[in-house]
Amino acid sequence: MNMRVAPRFRAALVTVALAAVTGAVVSVPPASAAVGAATGYATQNGGTTGGAGGQTVRATTGTAIHQALCGRASSSTPITIEVEGTINHGNTSKVSGASCNTAAGLIELKQISNVTILGVGGGAVFDQLGIHIRESSNIIIQNVTVRNVKKSGSPTSNGGDAIGMERNVRNIWVDHTTLEASGGEAEGFDGLFDLKDNTQYVTLSYSVLRNSGRGGLVGSSESELSNSFITYHHNRYENIDSRTPLLRGGVAHMYNNHYVRLNESGINSRAGARAKVDNNYFEDSKDVLGTFYTDTVGYWQVGGNTFDNVTWSAPGSQNKPAGPNPQSTTTIAVPYSYSLDGAACVPSIVSRTAGAGKGLQVSNGSC
Template identity: 80%
Template sequence: MRLLAATATAAVGAVIVVALPNPQASAATGTVTGYATQNGGTTGGRGGQTVRATTGTAIHAALCNRASSSTPIIIQVEGTINHGNTTKVSGPSCNTAAGVIELKQISNVSIIGVGGGAVFDQLGIHIREASNIVIQNVTVRNVKKSGSPTSNGGDAIGMESDVRNVWVDHVTLEASGGESEGFDGLFDMKDNVQYVTLSYSILRNSGRGGLIGSSESDRSNGFVTYHNNLYENIDSRTPLLRGGISHIYNNHYVSIHESGINSRAGGRAKVENNYFKNAKDVLGTFYTSERGYWQVAGNIFDNVTWSSQGSDNYPAGPNPQSNTTVSIPYSYRLDGANCVPNIVQQTAGANKGLRVSDGNCTPTNPTPNPTNPTPNPTTPTPGPTTPTPGPSQPSGTNLSLGAGADGSSKASGTSYGNVTDGNVSSYWSPSGSTGDISVKWGSATRVGRVVIREASGAVGNIGAWQLINHDTGAVLTSGTGAGTATFSATSLKKITFRITGSNGAPRVAEFETYAG
């Protein structure tokens, strides 16, 4: 390891929860960009009560004192939060634990550093079975998984198990070594985490920057945006992407010692206008034979070295070329890579005044109290419908990601699981001109809308079809051509797309399912 030294201090603060007079005044500042804007958007606790906390126990108490686990709340944090002042608090609207900031089975929460700053010292933030979370302007440092004290499996911020819509902004995440020193990842996501943005943040002095997916089989995560961040003095995982889709732009990478953006196991990353300096193997597939993919544009590689290709080592350089295409469903401002070091230096990390880039390489103050409303839900049209051609990125959670899949047959070189992997470059095709493909879950799941996406080069090949409730055999709806179909929402364990006619070899890239 070549890691900078860091010191840790401990301070025990009193438990203080103070209601502030204006609940809107202390909402997260600035406007979220990236995948956290999708799936209805990420607003955190906007519109809820604002409270002040100077201890971890007070943060837990604020969660537990809400009317329900989804009642919006903004928690302003100041001071040092550590093991000595973080205990478990019980209540019907929370599920907390000692020795970690536990955001479990809750929603609509903002944690905002204020005043002289908020430091989570040797204490991680754990997000589990939660949604619509904002964390802004805090420092999390020296969280360990071994040694003493331990917290959060050694992750500074860790997310797992059905997490949706998280915005982490202007934070500083740092360690003082790698796994041998007791630390793990700075920003980890696993077991079905989706629609996340990490922006204007610093990740440094660690063996591992962070991951998406805990193993090659954990491919249920994705739709993560990283922008305007500084990765400094990191050995690897900036990030490690196993399956799923990520958008990585306008980040500054300095002193990446072993490997950087590691896209593997079918992962796809759009990597644009980043600045890599004094680093090694900053992009590719590493430590596995299960390849990933990337789309590159506008990056600068300054004193970057590349290793030779091997059986489990596939660096993208020395002349990185795109091997996939990633469609981005949101708007964003893109600075030229040449100014990224300067703009990131002035804006990234906690206690930087929450400044952002104006898209023209100039730092600017954030917009106070932005609006990012959740779109009004639409009521699906019941009964048979003809799908809308050329489906766009729909709102809501794609229930197929991480689900099982099977079918009646599959053509050579195709797989049932390709329709649930979030990757439109892979596909399933029946062995003939017609056939069944199904998505299945371990328990009853409510589905009211389906999107069928055809693979490139086969658009228009799907002819007549039926959507079938495989549990009962009932036809939910029917039509012709790929696209979007809605029907009366139904709870089922398995849904089948039955192709009964075709204009060529059908190729289903994605079989997406939504609640409505």
Template identity: 35%
Template structure:
């Protein structure tokens, strides 16, 4: 029998260090919504969204191939390689994962639409300058995870030249928006499109936003009607009005950082009915708040780990956007 020579003190020390590092990494990855590692599954209202799951991936580099690949409701994983130009929007079918390859793949000139879909993941895409439409529209859809995307336009045009970056409407439900960069835009993210849509939207529009970086986005960060929103560990820079709760919506605004922002949270603008908001642990950075009604939503119905506001800027600027998975 072959005898292995005893390990030296240096080798034992190196082994212990390696094990300790592995355990530390495992601990970080196990924390839902923790900073420092890409989430392997959505945290928040979108929890349980699996997209295409373990289906074999199809890689596309043209618009025609992409449209074909994302059609239908069978489980599918579609990887986008390179930057694809489009006009308008492409509809994404149910049970789909759309994943950008590298840090610069995605779409320009138009965007994606999830309509009457369920169980959809969109990750690691650059979507820019979607003229006359949203970068991503979620409409009449449930179980959606939008993660580690970079969404942008410019502010060289008037505020209606582009539409929203992420708009969630028509009773969509159970959505998580995490670790995205929203930048250089007027109207960031609208949840609930109209004051007159109570019959459809009431009891739906449950959305979680966490660890997103809103940089030079003027407003709608987000604007929420009728629904329930959890906004935690986000970094907002350069907004006129950020979080906007209206038409009876319930917002829990927790451990966020606001800089160069005029109004961090408002509940009493632009609609006939005010919204509700609860604030906890935020660093307002001198921004005003306009809270006409304190809400009852303070305990989200899911597990998550909210880091303190003191570490949010470092975590979000290091971890949000494409190329960070």
């Protein structure tokens, strides 16, 4: 199988731009803010370009990431932050400035726009340190690993979410990331990819989500239905108990994802949510699609999916599985163009392309 490799991000280091900060931060000429272009719903509502056209800096600590945000002319000045090394509690502190609103103990992207965070070199690992996006727009996060973020125990960060978004968030593209935990809520972890409180136009692509009780939610309660227009494609969900994702209201599109060992439930469409589920491969899993743990149902449109060793519960008042022979209960038209890989090819394609450190490879449509 041949894969198309996106061109590597290149820029020559020029001068030391920010001194006396923890971690090396250097200035380079303006360049493309990310490798490749946004896909899915992140292309809508004006599109998602991150820090394209702005300054590029290098950061090796969380403090340096915050310093780069705070060193901009304004909170909307475009910037690409190249990140290399391990970012953790020991090297992440609050930085103040007119163009930022940061905090210690997490990477805080609050009340800002036009930012790309791009893992480079030997890799960028956010270790026990979550990324929080709040009241922000036009953000790209690419080629990073976020692992073992806890909401209880020590240390804690970001409410236990690897990447979390809340309150009036727009146009986010998260691509080629690895998001992982080491257990469920009992072990102190929460969601890997959570969206709530009016978050819209988001794409999660070519990423790996694994070893967690909760993959992610869209909407924090049955009455919090302001979140919508989310695309999930070419991702691998592995050893997840539930929420791949949990949808409360809104519209989401899942295509060409590989779901392996969903232990309790998978795509949970409820509270009127509508999920378009195309050409995915579900394997060794239980109740991969339906309405679960509520009597407030959601809906789905299905086509081209493969169900390999999937088991289904009997329907009841609180559980309405879509299987064993899933049929569409709604129709959904998405406003963007996309190409579907055949479901039979999805495990191979996703294994070669998804996650951080994969060379930012994408599918070329063949298997």
